[in-house]
Amino acid sequence: MKAVAVTPGTPNSVHLKEIEKPTLDQVAGGLGVLVRVLKVGVDATDREINDALYGNAPEGDGHLVIGHESFGVVEAVGEHVKRVKVGDYVTATVRRPGGSIYDLIGTNDMTSEEEYYERGINLRHGYLTEYFVEEAEYIVRVPMGLKHLHVLMEPMSCAAKAVHQAYEAQQRMKVWRPQVAYVLGAGQIGLLTTLVLKLRGLEVYTLARGEAPNLKSEIVKGLEATYISTRETSWDDLVKQTGKPDLIVDATGSSRLAFEAMEHLGLNGVLVWTGITGGDNKSEVPTDKINLQWVLGNKLLLGSVNANRHHFEMGIKDLALGEMMYPEVLGKILTNPVDGLENYAEMMRLLVEDKDALKVFVNVADE
Numbered sequence: 490m491k492a493v494a495v496t497p498g499t500p501n502s503v504h505l506k507e508i509e510k511p512t513l514d515q516v517a518g519g520l521g522v523l524v525r526v527l528k529v530g531v532d533a534t535d536r537e538i539n540d541a542l543y544g545n546a547p548e549g550d551g552h553l554v555i556g557h558e559s560f561g562v563v564e565a566v567g568e569h570v571k572r573v574k575v576g577d578y579v580t581a582t583v584r585r586p587g588g589s590i591y592d593l594i595g596t597n598d599m600t601s602e603e604e605y606y607e608r609g610i611n612l613r614h615g616y617l618t619e620y621f622v623e624e625a626e627y628i629v630r631v632p633m634g635l636k637h638l639h640v641l642m643e644p645m646s647c648a649a650k651a652v653h654q655a656y657e658a659q660q661r662m663k664v665w666r667p668q669v670a671y672v673l674g675a676g677q678i679g680l681l682t683t684l685v686l687k688l689r690g691l692e693v694y695t696l697a698r699g700e701a702p703n704l705k706s707e708i709v710k711g712l713e714a715t716y717i718s719t720r721e722t723s724w725d726d727l728v729k730q731t732g733k734p735d736l737i738v739d740a741t742g743s744s745r746l747a748f749e750a751m752e753h754l755g756l757n758g759v760l761v762w763t764g765i766t767g768g769d770n771k772s773e774v775p776t777d778k779i780n781l782q783w784v785l786g787n788k789l790l791l792g793s794v795n796a797n798r799h800h801f802e803m804g805i806k807d808l809a810l811g812e813m814m815y816p817e818v819l820g821k822i823l824t825n826p827v828d829g830l831e832n833y834a835e836m837m838r839l840l841v842e843d844k845d846a847l848k849v850f851v852n853v854a855d856e
């Protein structure tokens with residue numbers, strides 16, 4: 490069967506590769522699930538892996554099959570699988586356990602080992618192929634009524650985790666009633682985080698560069714949040730208008746903006762960083778000012794990566810509620826389909842060149 494792979498360490502090595510179709514018996518104990526892949530989403534991580542900024546092949550292999558945002562249909566299950574059945578729509582989590590205590594309790598996303606295993610990213614093959622086999626533990630059912638949002642399940646799990654972690658951490662306050670939140674960036678994570686925060690009842694301001702109206706501002710408006718173009722409104726003007734935010738989630742992929750956000754967080758607030766970049770940018774930061782504000786304001790900076798099955802389930806519930814509250818808004822994120830694995834070059838071109846491509850995904854197979 491066909492798969493889209495890279496040669497880790499070699500820039501721009503994305504290619505089509507013939508690989509073996511996996512079989513159920515590759516998972517012990519009758520717990521395997523064979524998934525026929527329907528769609529796979531790609532994002533900046535795939536672009537940066539193809540740029541050889543990070544990403545490693547599984548031990549013994551020279552290639553890495555990419556793609557970590559999966560959507561498919563169950564084709565066969567092992568005899569002890571209870572969670573899903575043939576014909577169910579499913580997605581799969583990304584990170585696989587290492588050996589730390591966090592991995593042993595199913596929170597692989599919190600591993601305390603330096604080395605981590607992520608399908609399609611690091612040391613494990615991904616989903617940009619025709620079939621994959623996985624242990625039932627890592628397969629998450631997607632409700633039939635959400636199948637039109639297919640590849641959003643994985644990015645949504647990251648948004649769900651980021652917000653959940655913020656609330657968990659803020660239990661330090663005993664009472665925390667956040668009112669104003671800023672979301673930095675209106676890419677897929679920014680928009681999905683906007684939804685999660687709206688569903689928690691916050692007043693949400695989503696900041697992005699482009700001037701409204703544009704597709705991103707339309708989606709933000711559709712979610713009953715407020716879109717702010719940073720070209721039109723400065724940080725200071727926005728803070729004057731809204732008061733300092735209780736919560737800021739950075740999803741820009743710009744480390745400069747992630748640090749800049751530190752100057753604007755409210756007292757007792759939390760800033761969550763979700764974006765990463767494999768780059769090596771440097772910029773000047775007003776360290777005295779931030780140091781003083783953060784100590785005198787009891788502020789918290791939190792990094793959040795990946796998501797475990799619990800966050801996938803939370804995210805899927807929020808997508809379902811989001812569809813009821815704001816019908817047909819979330820589907821607008823799915824802007825750029827590419828037909829067939831063999832069109833991988835077009836997929837990468839969209840990721841690299843098309844700044845308006847909010848979400849690129851591959852239609853791998855029809856139902």
Ligand code: BGC
Nearest residue numbers: 534583607610647794795796
């Ligand atoms: C993925 C996460 C992953 C992170 C770091 C993101 O693009 O969505 O699942 O943990 O990259 O590799």
Ligand code: ZN
Nearest residue numbers: 532534557644
């Ligand atoms: Zn991703």
